[in-house]
Amino acid sequence: MVVLNFTLTPEAASKVHDLLVCLGKFSETVAIEARRERFTFTALNSSKSAYCAVTLDGKQFFRQYECIPDAGGTDGRFSCSMYTRALLSVFKGRLYDPLGRDGAVERCEVSLQDQDNEAYCRFIIKMVCNQGVTKTYKLTYEAVDVMHALFDRSVAQNRWSMHSGATREYIEYFGTKTELLDIFTGEDGRCVFKSYTEKISDGKEILKHPLVTAVAVNTSDFEYFNVQAGLHIVISVKDFKAIVLHADTLKTSLKAYYSQPTRPLQFSYGCDGLVAEFTLMTSGDYTGAPPTPTPAPQQHTATPQQSRQASHSPSAASERTDMRSMRSEMPPPVQPASRRDQNGRLRNPGSRQPSSAPSQSQTVPPQAEPEDEESLFVPHNDTRMQEEEDAAWAPMDYDKEETLGWDASADHDAAVFPTFRDSGSMSRTTTTDSNMVIEPTQRLSEITGLW
Amino acid sequence: MPDEPPVLTAVSSSARQLFTLLRCIAFASKAHVQLSHEGLKFSVDEASVMEASAFLDKSLFTTYSFHAPPVPPPSADSDDEEATPPLTFHISLAALLETLQIFGLTDPDASRPPWARDNPYPTSTAFSNNVLGMNNLCRITYDAPGAPLSVILTEASIRTSCDLTTYQPEYTDEIPFDRQSLAFKTIMRGSWLHDAILELSSTSPEKLTMYARMVRGKPLFALSSTGTLGSARVEFNNQPPKSTLRPTAAKPDEANTPPVNLLETFQLSDPDTVLRASYKYSLIQKAARAMSVATKVSVRVDMQGVLSMQFMIEVEAAAGGGSSQVSFVDFRFVPLVDDEDEGGDEGETLMQNGEGDDSHDAF
Numbered sequence: 077m078v079v080l081n082f083t084l085t086p087e088a089a090s091k092v093h094d095l096l097v098c099l100g101k102f103s104e105t106v107a108i109e110a111r112r113e114r115f116t117f118t119a120l121n122s123s124k125s126a127y128c129a130v131t132l133d134g135k136q137f138f139r140q141y142e143c144i145p146d147a148g149g150t151d152g153r154f155s156c157s158m159y160t161r162a163l164l165s166v167f168k169g170r171l172y173d174p175l176g177r178d179g180a181v182e183r184c185e186v187s188l189q190d191q192d193n194e195a196y197c198r199f200i201i202k203m204v205c206n207q208g209v210t211k212t213y214k215l216t217y218e219a220v221d222v223m224h225a226l227f228d229r230s231v232a233q234n235r236w237s238m239h240s241g242a243t244r245e246y247i248e249y250f251g252t253k254t255e256l257l258d259i260f261t262g263e264d265g266r267c268v269f270k271s272y273t274e275k276i277s278d279g280k281e282i283l284k285h286p287l288v289t290a291v292a293v294n295t296s297d298f299e300y301f302n303v304q305a306g307l308h309i310v311i312s313v314k315d316f317k318a319i320v321l322h323a324d325t326l327k328t329s330l331k332a333y334y335s336q337p338t339r340p341l342q343f344s345y346g347c348d349g350l351v352a353e354f355t356l357m358t359s360g361d362y363t364g365a366p367p368t369p370t371p372a373p374q375q376h377t378a379t380p381q382q383s384r385q386a387s388h389s390p391s392a393a394s395e396r397t398d399m400r401s402m403r404s405e406m407p408p409p410v411q412p413a414s415r416r417d418q419n420g421r422l423r424n425p426g427s428r429q430p431s432s433a434p435s436q437s438q439t440v441p442p443q444a445e446p447e448d449e450e451s452l453f454v455p456h457n458d459t460r461m462q463e464e465e466d467a468a469w470a471p472m473d474y475d476k477e478e479t480l481g482w483d484a485s486a487d488h489d490a491a492v493f494p495t496f497r498d499s500g501s502m503s504r505t506t507t508t509d510s511n512m513v514i515e516p517t518q519r520l521s522e523i524t525g526l527w
Numbered sequence: 528m529p530d531e532p533p534v535l536t537a538v539s540s541s542a543r544q545l546f547t548l549l550r551c552i553a554f555a556s557k558a559h560v561q562l563s564h565e566g567l568k569f570s571v572d573e574a575s576v577m578e579a580s581a582f583l584d585k586s587l588f589t590t591y592s593f594h595a596p597p598v599p600p601p602s603a604d605s606d607d608e609e610a611t612p613p614l615t616f617h618i619s620l621a622a623l624l625e626t627l628q629i630f631g632l633t634d635p636d637a638s639r640p641p642w643a644r645d646n647p648y649p650t651s652t653a654f655s656n657n658v659l660g661m662n663n664l665c666r667i668t669y670d671a672p673g674a675p676l677s678v679i680l681t682e683a684s685i686r687t688s689c690d691l692t693t694y695q696p697e698y699t700d701e702i703p704f705d706r707q708s709l710a711f712k713t714i715m716r717g718s719w720l721h722d723a724i725l726e727l728s729s730t731s732p733e734k735l736t737m738y739a740r741m742v743r744g745k746p747l748f749a750l751s752s753t754g755t756l757g758s759a760r761v762e763f764n765n766q767p768p769k770s771t772l773r774p775t776a777a778k779p780d781e782a783n784t785p786p787v788n789l790l791e792t793f794q795l796s797d798p799d800t801v802l803r804a805s806y807k808y809s810l811i812q813k814a815a816r817a818m819s820v821a822t823k824v825s826v827r828v829d830m831q832g833v834l835s836m837q838f839m840i841e842v843e844a845a846a847g848g849g850s851s852q853v854s855f856v857d858f859r860f861v862p863l864v865d866d867e868d869e870g871g872d873e874g875e876t877l878m879q880n881g882e883g884d885d886s887h888d889a890f
Contacts, residue, residue, distance in 0.1 A: 162756040165729030208764045208789045211726055215757035
């Protein structure tokens with residue numbers, strides 16, 4: 077039998093409303109985990125690419141808080157999940173009425189009915205209003221085990237912190253149909269938030285690509301900024317907007333922690349006993365110009381971007397690449413040296429990329445990563461060679477398939493780049509062929525016995 | 528025939544008042560109209576399980592003259608009891624409401640600033656059209672039985688006349704409500720009831736259950752509903768809790784007057800038992816508009832369970848000052864029959880003494 081009951085002031089109840097509105101944008105169910113000294117709301121979105129957790133401190137946030145879980149000792153917890161809609165219908169907006177007019181809530185008492193002698197288990201929320209009106213809601217819940225996403229802050233060396241009011245202003249500029257947000261740190265002391273989408277809308281719309289908007293912020297405007305320059309990290313715009321809007325209701329600073337693209341990113345903020353942490357999956361799949369030539373002004377913004385953009389292969393190629401590299405991440409045993417991602421870095425063989433992350437990043441920080449000596453390729457350390465190699469990887473010509481490679485899979489769209497298949501032992505030849513000319517060591521006439 | 532004066536001539540200075548009152552019962556398209564010396568009565572009914580009526584008293588009009596038509600000797604129509612049978616016909620209520628709105632000035636809420644809307648007390652006339660100097664006349668005329676109901680609206684120099692077709696009345700029996708044997712009666716503010724109905728709608732319920740009992744000598748009135756997401760319940764009791772958090776930003780006069788009881792009147796025919804009655808939620812919700820404009824509502828349940836809600840609505844003063852008029856809108860609901868294992872829901876246990884014996888439900 078679990079004992080859980082707590083009391084909220086009207087201000088706290090309206091904060092609960094705000095956080096439920098935010099979590100409701102991620103998922104339609106919210107999970108509750110109650111421990112002895114704190115209470116957590118968590119939500120996981122359907123594609124499992126965003127995890128939200130809002131923790132309320134037992135002593136600071138609540139007027140009174142008591143939780144005695146029935147198992148697990150000091151770390152015991154009670155967890156359940158409910159529909160966000162149900163909770164939102166109870167914790168309505170405008171609960172906090174400073175004028176104390178009729179109908180204003182005096183306090184909110186929450187308890188759990190989980191006893192054996194009752195026919196039902198219910199989550200009971202009682203709003204005591206002035207003038208003698210009491211509103212009681214009994215909500216059904218489902219006992220679940222809550223899943224948490226892990227995030228190791230010690231690994232996340234890139235950090236920044238900005239006041240939520242400022243970020244709130246920036247998100248107003250993002251186009252409504254955009255899906256991705258690229259946070260890019262330039263070398264010139266500016267951080268660019270760029271919202272865009274890769275999807276080309278077909279149909280009758282005039283603009284095939286929705287508006288790309290980039291907001292450049294001086295790093296000195298941040299409260300704290302320590303990010304590797306030249307790093308692109310891409311997250312979902314919708315998630316970012318939801319997070320910023322909620323952070324703005326608390327009027328506090330928004331902190332970001334991340335390491336590199338495709339590793340999780342965490343936003344965190346909090347005040348007065350409420351701590352919110354959002355862990356998002358990222359990608360670094362930054363695409364530049366679309367394959368069809370569109371007028372440049374639409375794409376390029378006034379802010380100085382890294383020149384890499386010009387060297388990126390058109391998006392169609394990169395998409396194919398993405399799919400391939402994603403497939404090649406799957407568990408088959410790692411090829412020792414021949415596996416190189418297209419950036420020429422030896423990928424960490426055992427790394428488990430999150431399955432939902434789209435791809436390996438194409439971007440490489442200008443500082444050279446330490447190359448592995450095992451590789452049989454000529455090490456490419458300089459950016460120029462890198463760009464050349466990238467360009468070399470980007471043949472758009474489907475007609476002349478210059479490949480000699482043999483691809484065991486039936487995926488025809490991998491035809492041009494068999495390199496990344498595990499079975500691509502032929503790949504080396506192709507690569508070296510395209511990069512440098514190797515003289516034959518024997519003349520044909522000298523060969524005997526072959527035919 | 529042409530010498531006969533028209534059956535009804537009524538002039539009102541504010542179509543808005545009429546519109547407000549008629550909008551409360553506007554959930555049906557056709558209304559039954561009854562003309563008499565005292566005023567006009569509009570009634571609607573819904574499948575004989577609910578009926579509503581709005582009575583426009585003759586004091587709402589600046590001029591009201593009613594001449595009963597001569598009663599044709601043996602006529603099938605006059606099966607009424609009185610000497611002057613009230614004149615009745617059917618009319619399209621939707622068309623009448625459209626007509627009254629024709630100048631777009633009839634909704635007072637739209638013309639008031641946001642903080643003055645939905646105020647149960649009569650607002651100052653500073654915002655009414657009369658002070659603004661607009662002439663607003665609404666003249667309703669009914670020439671003879673069978674003639675169309677003519678509504679002429681005048682505003683400044685624009686005059687609109689609408690003739691609404693009248694139809695033969697369809698007589699349905701009134702829902703019987705026995706005023707003499709009441710099981711329960713209470714009077715409370717309309718806004719509280721409106722708020723409660725809104726709260727209960729969050730669970731998307733089918734059924735609304737009403738409870739009333741005396742708790743340690745104090746009255747308790749509650750409304751509860753059950754839906755897919757759980758159940759909700761709003762309780763009204765007369766013990767004002769001490770406001771611990773903040774002193775109400777008191778208006779000066781409130782400090783001197785004693786706090787008004789939430790339930791002004793509370794009468795239970797049998798104080799020892801819990802009164803419990805269930806109604807279809809969607810029907811009760813149709814009265815929501817009346818609840819929101821009403822100053823007070825009288826909730827009565829008779830011995831058979833028929834619910835009667837009478838809303839007292841104060842409309843703004845007529846032209847030329849004068850006190851604001853009070854009009855009444857009535858609703859009647861037929862109760863739902865309890866199933867055997869209905870057992871109310873877990874709400875029973877909350878009646879402060881945990882008398883919930885039947886906590887099994889159809890789930």
